[in-house]
Amino acid sequence: MAAGNGQVLHKPLGLLAELTHRCPLACPYCSNPLHLDPRNEELDTATWTRVFQEAAALGVLQVHISGGEPCSRRDIAELVQAAHDAPLYTNLITSGVGVSNEKIAALYDAGLDHVQISIQDSVAASADHIAGYKGAYERKNALAREVMRLGLPLTINVVVHRANTDRIEEMVDQAVALDASRIEIAHVQYYGWALKNRAALMPTQEQVERAVETVEALRAKHHGRIVIDAVVPDYYARLPKPCVGGWGRRSLNVTPAGRVLPCHAAEVIPDLEFWSVREHSLAEIWQSSPAFNAFRGTDWMQEPCRSCDRREQDFGGCRCQAYLLTGDARTADPVCHKAPNHALVAELAAVQTDKPYVYRR
Amino acid sequence: MTAAPRTIADDSVPRLPRGVRLVDSPAQGGMVLLAPERVFKPDPIAIEILKRCDGKATVSAIADALAAAYSAPRERVLADIKTLLGSLADKQLLEL
Numbered sequence: 001m002a003a004g005n006g007q008v009l010h011k012p013l014g015l016l017a018e019l020t021h022r023c024p025l026a027c028p029y030c031s032n033p034l035h036l037d038p039r040n041e042e043l044d045t046a047t048w049t050r051v052f053q054e055a056a057a058l059g060v061l062q063v064h065i066s067g068g069e070p071c072s073r074r075d076i077a078e079l080v081q082a083a084h085d086a087p088l089y090t091n092l093i094t095s096g097v098g099v100s101n102e103k104i105a106a107l108y109d110a111g112l113d114h115v116q117i118s119i120q121d122s123v124a125a126s127a128d129h130i131a132g133y134k135g136a137y138e139r140k141n142a143l144a145r146e147v148m149r150l151g152l153p154l155t156i157n158v159v160v161h162r163a164n165t166d167r168i169e170e171m172v173d174q175a176v177a178l179d180a181s182r183i184e185i186a187h188v189q190y191y192g193w194a195l196k197n198r199a200a201l202m203p204t205q206e207q208v209e210r211a212v213e214t215v216e217a218l219r220a221k222h223h224g225r226i227v228i229d230a231v232v233p234d235y236y237a238r239l240p241k242p243c244v245g246g247w248g249r250r251s252l253n254v255t256p257a258g259r260v261l262p263c264h265a266a267e268v269i270p271d272l273e274f275w276s277v278r279e280h281s282l283a284e285i286w287q288s289s290p291a292f293n294a295f296r297g298t299d300w301m302q303e304p305c306r307s308c309d310r311r312e313q314d315f316g317g318c319r320c321q322a323y324l325l326t327g328d329a330r331t332a333d334p335v336c337h338k339a340p341n342h343a344l345v346a347e348l349a350a351v352q353t354d355k356p357y358v359y360r361r
Numbered sequence: 362m363t364a365a366p367r368t369i370a371d372d373s374v375p376r377l378p379r380g381v382r383l384v385d386s387p388a389q390g391g392m393v394l395l396a397p398e399r400v401f402k403p404d405p406i407a408i409e410i411l412k413r414c415d416g417k418a419t420v421s422a423i424a425d426a427l428a429a430a431y432s433a434p435r436e437r438v439l440a441d442i443k444t445l446l447g448s449l450a451d452k453q454l455l456e457l
Binding site: 013087152229 | 378379380382384386388389393395397398400453
Protein backbone atom coordinates (compact mmCIF):
# COMPACT_ATOMS: atom_id res chain seq x y z
CA MET A 1 0.00 0.00 0.00
CA ALA A 2 1.40 3.42 -0.90
CA ALA A 3 0.67 6.75 0.73
CA GLY A 4 -0.35 9.76 -1.34
CA ASN A 5 3.22 11.05 -1.53
CA GLY A 6 4.72 7.87 -2.99
CA GLN A 7 6.17 6.66 0.32
CA VAL A 8 5.66 3.10 1.51
CA LEU A 9 2.73 3.07 3.90
CA HIS A 10 3.42 1.16 7.10
CA LYS A 11 0.68 -0.34 9.25
CA PRO A 12 0.17 1.28 12.64
CA LEU A 13 0.82 -0.86 15.73
CA GLY A 14 -0.43 1.41 18.50
CA LEU A 15 -3.44 3.64 19.09
CA LEU A 16 -3.47 6.28 21.81
CA ALA A 17 -7.15 6.76 22.64
CA GLU A 18 -7.62 9.96 24.63
CA LEU A 19 -11.15 9.30 25.86
CA THR A 20 -11.50 12.61 27.68
CA HIS A 21 -9.44 15.60 28.73
CA ARG A 22 -11.21 15.70 32.11
CA CYS A 23 -8.85 14.82 34.98
CA PRO A 24 -8.87 15.30 38.74
CA LEU A 25 -5.13 16.07 38.69
CA ALA A 26 -3.53 19.30 37.51
CA CYS A 27 0.09 18.26 36.79
CA PRO A 28 2.12 21.18 35.38
CA TYR A 29 3.70 18.90 32.71
CA CYS A 30 0.44 17.45 31.40
CA SER A 31 0.76 16.33 27.78
CA ASN A 32 -2.77 17.46 26.93
CA PRO A 33 -3.04 20.59 24.78
CA LEU A 34 -3.54 24.01 26.38
CA HIS A 35 -7.01 24.13 24.84
CA LEU A 36 -8.81 21.10 26.26
CA ASP A 37 -11.71 19.40 24.45
CA PRO A 38 -14.89 20.07 26.44
CA ARG A 39 -17.05 17.22 27.67
CA ASN A 40 -19.95 17.97 25.31
CA GLU A 41 -17.65 17.37 22.31
CA GLU A 42 -16.44 13.93 23.43
CA LEU A 43 -17.07 10.96 21.14
CA ASP A 44 -19.88 8.65 22.25
CA THR A 45 -19.60 4.94 23.08
CA ALA A 46 -20.71 3.74 19.64
CA THR A 47 -18.16 5.89 17.81
CA TRP A 48 -15.27 4.74 20.01
CA THR A 49 -16.40 1.13 19.48
CA ARG A 50 -16.22 1.64 15.71
CA VAL A 51 -12.79 3.31 16.05
CA PHE A 52 -11.44 0.31 17.99
CA GLN A 53 -12.78 -2.12 15.38
CA GLU A 54 -11.34 -0.07 12.51
CA ALA A 55 -8.01 0.17 14.34
CA ALA A 56 -7.75 -3.61 14.72
CA ALA A 57 -8.64 -4.12 11.03
CA LEU A 58 -5.94 -1.59 10.09
CA GLY A 59 -3.28 -3.58 11.97
CA VAL A 60 -3.24 -1.85 15.35
CA LEU A 61 -2.39 -4.37 18.09
CA GLN A 62 -2.37 -2.31 21.26
CA VAL A 63 -4.63 0.48 22.45
CA HIS A 64 -3.47 2.83 25.17
CA ILE A 65 -6.64 4.02 26.86
CA SER A 66 -5.74 7.42 28.18
CA GLY A 67 -6.96 10.98 28.74
CA GLY A 68 -7.16 13.06 30.93
CA GLU A 69 -8.33 10.44 33.33
CA PRO A 70 -10.01 7.76 31.20
CA CYS A 71 -12.02 6.51 34.17
CA SER A 72 -13.82 9.89 34.21
CA ARG A 73 -15.89 8.36 31.40
CA ARG A 74 -18.99 6.66 32.80
CA ASP A 75 -18.86 4.12 29.95
CA ILE A 76 -15.23 3.13 30.62
CA ALA A 77 -16.04 -0.57 31.21
CA GLU A 78 -18.05 -0.74 27.97
CA LEU A 79 -15.18 0.93 26.11
CA VAL A 80 -12.57 -1.48 27.52
CA GLN A 81 -14.84 -4.37 26.54
CA ALA A 82 -15.23 -2.97 23.01
CA ALA A 83 -11.46 -2.55 22.65
CA HIS A 84 -10.82 -6.03 23.99
CA ASP A 85 -13.34 -7.55 21.58
CA ALA A 86 -11.95 -5.59 18.56
CA PRO A 87 -9.52 -7.39 19.37
CA LEU A 88 -6.92 -5.03 20.82
CA TYR A 89 -4.49 -5.40 23.71
CA THR A 90 -5.87 -2.92 26.24
CA ASN A 91 -3.56 -0.78 28.35
CA LEU A 92 -5.20 1.61 30.83
CA ILE A 93 -3.14 4.72 31.51
CA THR A 94 -4.58 6.18 34.69
CA SER A 95 -3.89 8.83 37.31
CA GLY A 96 -5.20 6.33 39.85
CA VAL A 97 -7.47 8.99 41.35
CA GLY A 98 -11.22 8.50 41.19
CA VAL A 99 -10.93 4.80 40.31
CA SER A 100 -12.87 2.76 42.86
CA ASN A 101 -12.20 -0.91 43.58
CA GLU A 102 -15.57 -1.68 41.94
CA LYS A 103 -14.53 0.15 38.78
CA ILE A 104 -11.17 -1.57 38.41
CA ALA A 105 -12.88 -4.92 39.03
CA ALA A 106 -15.36 -4.13 36.24
CA LEU A 107 -12.46 -3.29 33.91
CA TYR A 108 -10.78 -6.57 34.85
CA ASP A 109 -13.98 -8.42 33.92
CA ALA A 110 -14.15 -6.47 30.64
CA GLY A 111 -10.79 -7.95 29.65
CA LEU A 112 -8.32 -5.23 30.59
CA ASP A 113 -4.77 -6.50 29.92
CA HIS A 114 -2.47 -4.04 31.66
CA VAL A 115 -2.56 -1.00 33.95
CA GLN A 116 -0.19 1.94 34.06
CA ILE A 117 -0.42 4.25 37.08
CA SER A 118 1.49 7.52 37.33
CA ILE A 119 3.17 8.58 40.55
CA GLN A 120 4.51 12.09 41.05
CA ASP A 121 7.07 11.52 43.83
CA SER A 122 8.03 9.11 46.64
CA VAL A 123 7.22 11.75 49.26
CA ALA A 124 3.47 12.21 49.74
CA ALA A 125 3.46 15.97 50.34
CA SER A 126 5.64 16.66 47.30
CA ALA A 127 3.66 14.21 45.15
CA ASP A 128 0.37 15.90 46.07
CA HIS A 129 1.87 19.34 45.44
CA ILE A 130 3.04 18.35 41.95
CA ALA A 131 -0.31 16.73 41.11
CA GLY A 132 -2.21 19.72 42.51
CA TYR A 133 -4.45 17.31 44.43
CA LYS A 134 -4.37 16.61 48.15
CA GLY A 135 -4.46 12.89 48.91
CA ALA A 136 -3.53 11.81 45.38
CA TYR A 137 -0.43 9.93 46.57
CA GLU A 138 -2.34 7.65 48.92
CA ARG A 139 -5.12 6.96 46.41
CA LYS A 140 -2.63 5.97 43.72
CA ASN A 141 -0.90 3.54 46.05
CA ALA A 142 -4.24 2.06 47.08
CA LEU A 143 -5.24 1.48 43.45
CA ALA A 144 -1.83 -0.04 42.67
CA ARG A 145 -2.30 -2.53 45.51
CA GLU A 146 -5.80 -3.41 44.25
CA VAL A 147 -4.48 -3.89 40.68
CA MET A 148 -1.88 -6.36 42.04
CA ARG A 149 -4.50 -8.13 44.16
CA LEU A 150 -6.61 -8.70 41.03
CA GLY A 151 -3.57 -10.15 39.27
CA LEU A 152 -3.26 -7.49 36.56
CA PRO A 153 0.24 -6.59 35.34
CA LEU A 154 1.22 -3.12 36.55
CA THR A 155 3.57 -0.46 35.22
CA ILE A 156 4.41 2.54 37.37
CA ASN A 157 5.05 5.69 35.39
CA VAL A 158 7.12 8.50 36.82
CA VAL A 159 7.65 11.84 35.12
CA VAL A 160 10.89 13.34 36.44
CA HIS A 161 11.92 16.98 36.65
CA ARG A 162 13.85 19.30 38.96
CA ALA A 163 11.64 18.73 42.03
CA ASN A 164 11.76 14.91 42.09
CA THR A 165 14.67 13.66 39.97
CA ASP A 166 16.89 13.28 43.06
CA ARG A 167 14.45 10.63 44.37
CA ILE A 168 14.48 8.22 41.41
CA GLU A 169 15.87 5.47 43.64
CA GLU A 170 13.09 5.89 46.21
CA MET A 171 10.45 5.86 43.46
CA VAL A 172 11.88 2.67 41.97
CA ASP A 173 11.95 1.12 45.46
CA GLN A 174 8.30 2.06 45.81
CA ALA A 175 7.43 0.36 42.50
CA VAL A 176 9.35 -2.76 43.61
CA ALA A 177 7.50 -2.76 46.95
CA LEU A 178 4.20 -2.60 45.04
CA ASP A 179 5.40 -5.60 42.98
CA ALA A 180 5.02 -3.73 39.69
CA SER A 181 6.61 -5.58 36.76
CA ARG A 182 7.79 -2.43 35.04
CA ILE A 183 8.62 1.21 35.78
CA GLU A 184 8.87 3.92 33.20
CA ILE A 185 11.07 6.87 34.16
CA ALA A 186 10.37 9.67 31.73
CA HIS A 187 12.03 13.06 31.87
CA VAL A 188 9.55 15.83 31.11
CA GLN A 189 9.16 16.59 27.43
CA TYR A 190 8.48 20.24 26.79
CA TYR A 191 5.18 20.57 24.93
CA GLY A 192 1.85 22.03 26.00
CA TRP A 193 1.66 22.60 29.75
CA ALA A 194 5.25 21.47 30.31
CA LEU A 195 6.49 24.10 27.86
CA LYS A 196 4.57 26.73 29.83
CA ASN A 197 6.34 25.49 33.00
CA ARG A 198 9.73 24.79 31.44
CA ALA A 199 11.81 27.07 33.68
CA ALA A 200 10.20 25.63 36.83
CA LEU A 201 10.60 21.99 35.71
CA MET A 202 14.01 21.98 34.01
CA PRO A 203 16.57 19.86 35.90
CA THR A 204 20.17 20.99 36.28
CA GLN A 205 22.96 19.38 34.27
CA GLU A 206 24.26 17.70 37.46
CA GLN A 207 20.83 16.29 38.25
CA VAL A 208 20.54 14.84 34.73
CA GLU A 209 23.98 13.19 34.96
CA ARG A 210 23.14 11.74 38.38
CA ALA A 211 19.77 10.49 37.08
CA VAL A 212 21.43 8.58 34.23
CA GLU A 213 23.94 6.95 36.63
CA THR A 214 21.20 6.13 39.15
CA VAL A 215 19.04 4.42 36.52
CA GLU A 216 22.00 2.31 35.33
CA ALA A 217 22.82 1.23 38.90
CA LEU A 218 19.17 0.42 39.65
CA ARG A 219 18.86 -1.68 36.49
CA ALA A 220 21.73 -3.85 37.69
CA LYS A 221 20.40 -4.00 41.26
CA HIS A 222 16.84 -4.99 40.28
CA HIS A 223 17.66 -7.19 37.26
CA GLY A 224 15.02 -9.90 36.85
CA ARG A 225 12.73 -8.20 39.36
CA ILE A 226 11.46 -5.08 37.63
CA VAL A 227 12.02 -3.75 34.12
CA ILE A 228 13.23 -0.15 34.15
CA ASP A 229 12.54 1.83 30.97
CA ALA A 230 13.92 5.34 30.84
CA VAL A 231 13.23 8.26 28.51
CA VAL A 232 16.24 10.59 28.29
CA PRO A 233 15.90 14.33 28.86
CA ASP A 234 15.66 15.90 25.43
CA TYR A 235 17.34 19.22 26.11
CA TYR A 236 20.52 17.53 27.34
CA ALA A 237 20.77 15.06 24.45
CA ARG A 238 23.02 15.13 21.36
CA LEU A 239 20.75 13.10 19.14
CA PRO A 240 17.03 13.72 18.72
CA LYS A 241 14.43 11.12 19.62
CA PRO A 242 12.71 9.31 16.73
CA CYS A 243 9.43 10.83 17.76
CA VAL A 244 6.54 8.33 17.77
CA GLY A 245 8.81 5.99 15.78
CA GLY A 246 8.46 8.21 12.71
CA TRP A 247 5.58 10.46 11.65
CA GLY A 248 2.58 8.41 10.46
CA ARG A 249 4.61 5.23 10.67
CA ARG A 250 3.81 3.28 13.85
CA SER A 251 1.02 4.94 15.78
CA LEU A 252 -1.91 7.28 15.82
CA ASN A 253 -3.76 9.30 18.40
CA VAL A 254 -7.49 10.01 18.60
CA THR A 255 -8.48 13.08 20.65
CA PRO A 256 -11.59 13.17 22.88
CA ALA A 257 -13.46 15.03 20.13
CA GLY A 258 -12.35 12.58 17.42
CA ARG A 259 -9.52 14.34 15.59
CA VAL A 260 -6.81 11.90 14.51
CA LEU A 261 -3.22 13.02 15.06
CA PRO A 262 0.18 11.47 14.23
CA CYS A 263 1.23 12.34 17.81
CA HIS A 264 -0.47 13.93 20.78
CA ALA A 265 1.24 17.32 20.33
CA ALA A 266 0.74 17.61 16.55
CA GLU A 267 -1.99 20.24 16.78
CA VAL A 268 0.60 22.88 17.77
CA ILE A 269 1.88 22.87 14.17
CA PRO A 270 -0.15 25.45 12.24
CA ASP A 271 -1.77 24.74 8.88
CA LEU A 272 -1.88 20.96 9.28
CA GLU A 273 -5.26 19.56 8.24
CA PHE A 274 -6.47 16.89 10.67
CA TRP A 275 -9.39 14.64 9.81
CA SER A 276 -11.96 13.39 12.28
CA VAL A 277 -13.34 9.90 12.88
CA ARG A 278 -16.76 11.56 12.72
CA GLU A 279 -16.32 12.06 8.94
CA HIS A 280 -13.78 9.41 7.89
CA SER A 281 -12.78 5.84 8.63
CA LEU A 282 -9.49 5.34 10.44
CA ALA A 283 -8.06 3.61 7.34
CA GLU A 284 -8.90 6.62 5.13
CA ILE A 285 -7.31 8.94 7.65
CA TRP A 286 -4.16 6.83 8.00
CA GLN A 287 -3.72 6.67 4.24
CA SER A 288 -4.91 10.05 3.00
CA SER A 289 -5.23 12.66 5.73
CA PRO A 290 -3.03 15.66 4.85
CA ALA A 291 -1.63 15.84 8.39
CA PHE A 292 -0.40 12.22 8.26
CA ASN A 293 1.23 12.69 4.86
CA ALA A 294 2.87 16.02 5.75
CA PHE A 295 6.04 14.51 7.27
CA ARG A 296 5.97 10.89 6.13
CA GLY A 297 9.19 9.46 4.75
CA THR A 298 12.14 11.76 3.97
CA ASP A 299 11.00 13.91 1.00
CA TRP A 300 9.97 16.82 3.24
CA MET A 301 13.41 17.09 4.85
CA GLN A 302 15.86 19.97 4.55
CA GLU A 303 19.59 19.86 5.26
CA PRO A 304 21.23 18.62 7.43
CA CYS A 305 18.52 15.90 7.69
CA ARG A 306 18.15 15.20 3.96
CA SER A 307 21.69 13.80 3.55
CA CYS A 308 22.13 12.56 7.15
CA ASP A 309 23.04 8.89 7.77
CA ARG A 310 20.48 8.77 10.57
CA ARG A 311 17.52 10.11 8.56
CA GLU A 312 15.78 6.69 8.58
CA GLN A 313 16.60 6.15 12.29
CA ASP A 314 15.44 9.34 13.96
CA PHE A 315 13.46 10.87 11.06
CA GLY A 316 14.82 14.34 11.79
CA GLY A 317 13.59 14.16 15.38
CA CYS A 318 10.38 15.73 16.58
CA ARG A 319 8.39 17.97 14.22
CA CYS A 320 6.50 19.62 17.06
CA GLN A 321 9.70 20.49 18.90
CA ALA A 322 11.26 21.87 15.70
CA TYR A 323 8.25 24.14 15.29
CA LEU A 324 7.95 25.15 18.95
CA LEU A 325 11.62 26.13 19.26
CA THR A 326 12.29 27.62 15.82
CA GLY A 327 8.93 28.41 14.20
CA ASP A 328 9.74 26.04 11.30
CA ALA A 329 8.27 22.52 11.46
CA ARG A 330 10.52 21.31 8.59
CA THR A 331 13.83 22.14 10.15
CA ALA A 332 15.99 19.61 12.06
CA ASP A 333 14.92 19.06 15.68
CA PRO A 334 17.20 21.56 17.52
CA VAL A 335 18.09 18.79 20.00
CA CYS A 336 20.30 17.32 17.24
CA HIS A 337 23.94 18.43 17.47
CA LYS A 338 23.94 18.97 13.69
CA ALA A 339 20.89 21.27 13.73
CA PRO A 340 21.50 24.94 12.87
CA ASN A 341 19.67 25.97 16.06
CA HIS A 342 21.30 23.47 18.41
CA ALA A 343 22.87 26.16 20.65
CA LEU A 344 19.38 27.41 21.45
CA VAL A 345 18.57 24.23 23.37
CA ALA A 346 21.39 24.72 25.88
CA GLU A 347 20.41 28.37 26.29
CA LEU A 348 16.80 27.38 27.04
CA ALA A 349 17.87 24.60 29.43
CA ALA A 350 19.93 27.14 31.39
CA VAL A 351 16.80 29.16 32.20
CA GLN A 352 15.74 27.72 35.56
CA THR A 353 13.57 29.72 37.92
CA ASP A 354 11.68 28.58 41.00
CA LYS A 355 8.40 30.26 40.15
CA PRO A 356 5.11 28.57 41.08
CA TYR A 357 3.72 26.02 38.62
CA VAL A 358 1.00 27.01 36.19
CA TYR A 359 -1.29 24.08 36.88
CA ARG A 360 -3.28 22.40 34.13
CA ARG A 361 -6.92 23.29 34.80
CA MET B 362 23.52 -11.88 35.31
CA THR B 363 22.31 -15.13 33.76
CA ALA B 364 20.06 -17.49 35.64
CA ALA B 365 20.76 -21.22 35.54
CA PRO B 366 18.73 -22.98 32.81
CA ARG B 367 15.38 -23.86 34.27
CA THR B 368 14.19 -27.45 34.33
CA ILE B 369 10.63 -27.97 33.16
CA ALA B 370 8.74 -31.00 34.42
CA ASP B 371 6.73 -33.12 31.98
CA ASP B 372 3.63 -32.66 34.13
CA SER B 373 3.83 -28.87 34.53
CA VAL B 374 0.92 -26.98 33.04
CA PRO B 375 1.95 -23.90 31.04
CA ARG B 376 -0.36 -20.95 30.57
CA LEU B 377 -0.20 -17.38 29.38
CA PRO B 378 -0.36 -15.02 32.36
CA ARG B 379 -2.86 -12.18 32.58
CA GLY B 380 -1.54 -9.43 30.37
CA VAL B 381 -0.13 -11.75 27.70
CA ARG B 382 -2.38 -12.62 24.77
CA LEU B 383 -2.07 -14.56 21.53
CA VAL B 384 -4.15 -12.64 18.97
CA ASP B 385 -4.83 -13.14 15.27
CA SER B 386 -4.16 -9.97 13.26
CA PRO B 387 -4.75 -10.57 9.54
CA ALA B 388 -3.51 -7.02 8.83
CA GLN B 389 -0.15 -7.81 10.50
CA GLY B 390 0.10 -11.18 8.74
CA GLY B 391 -1.14 -13.62 11.38
CA MET B 392 -0.78 -14.54 15.03
CA VAL B 393 1.02 -12.14 17.36
CA LEU B 394 1.89 -12.47 21.03
CA LEU B 395 1.08 -9.28 22.91
CA ALA B 396 2.50 -8.20 26.26
CA PRO B 397 2.88 -4.87 28.10
CA GLU B 398 4.53 -2.47 25.61
CA ARG B 399 5.82 -5.46 23.63
CA VAL B 400 4.79 -7.33 20.49
CA PHE B 401 6.26 -10.67 19.33
CA LYS B 402 5.73 -12.52 16.07
CA PRO B 403 6.09 -16.22 16.93
CA ASP B 404 7.14 -18.66 14.21
CA PRO B 405 4.57 -21.29 13.06
CA ILE B 406 5.85 -23.98 15.47
CA ALA B 407 5.81 -21.60 18.42
CA ILE B 408 2.23 -20.64 17.53
CA GLU B 409 1.14 -24.29 17.62
CA ILE B 410 2.75 -24.69 21.05
CA LEU B 411 1.35 -21.40 22.40
CA LYS B 412 -2.18 -22.25 21.26
CA ARG B 413 -2.02 -25.32 23.50
CA CYS B 414 -0.77 -23.44 26.59
CA ASP B 415 -4.30 -23.16 27.93
CA GLY B 416 -3.70 -23.83 31.63
CA LYS B 417 -5.11 -27.36 31.25
CA ALA B 418 -2.73 -29.37 29.06
CA THR B 419 0.53 -30.66 30.55
CA VAL B 420 3.83 -30.26 28.71
CA SER B 421 3.72 -34.00 28.13
CA ALA B 422 0.22 -33.84 26.59
CA ILE B 423 1.26 -30.97 24.31
CA ALA B 424 4.24 -33.05 23.13
CA ASP B 425 1.92 -36.02 22.43
CA ALA B 426 -0.45 -33.86 20.40
CA LEU B 427 2.26 -32.17 18.34
CA ALA B 428 4.24 -35.38 17.74
CA ALA B 429 1.05 -36.97 16.41
CA ALA B 430 0.00 -33.95 14.34
CA TYR B 431 3.40 -33.58 12.64
CA SER B 432 4.50 -37.25 12.67
CA ALA B 433 7.68 -36.14 14.46
CA PRO B 434 9.80 -38.01 17.05
CA ARG B 435 8.24 -37.33 20.45
CA GLU B 436 11.53 -36.89 22.35
CA ARG B 437 12.69 -34.22 19.91
CA VAL B 438 9.32 -32.44 20.06
CA LEU B 439 9.36 -32.50 23.86
CA ALA B 440 12.85 -31.01 23.97
CA ASP B 441 11.89 -28.23 21.53
CA ILE B 442 8.78 -27.41 23.55
CA LYS B 443 10.78 -27.16 26.77
CA THR B 444 13.34 -24.86 25.16
CA LEU B 445 10.62 -22.53 23.90
CA LEU B 446 8.63 -22.53 27.15
CA GLY B 447 11.77 -21.84 29.18
CA SER B 448 12.72 -18.85 27.07
CA LEU B 449 9.17 -17.45 27.22
CA ALA B 450 9.04 -17.93 31.00
CA ASP B 451 12.34 -16.04 31.37
CA LYS B 452 10.71 -13.10 29.58
CA GLN B 453 7.65 -13.35 31.89
CA LEU B 454 5.50 -14.28 28.90
CA LEU B 455 4.51 -17.66 30.31
CA GLU B 456 3.66 -19.25 33.65
CA LEU B 457 4.64 -22.82 34.45
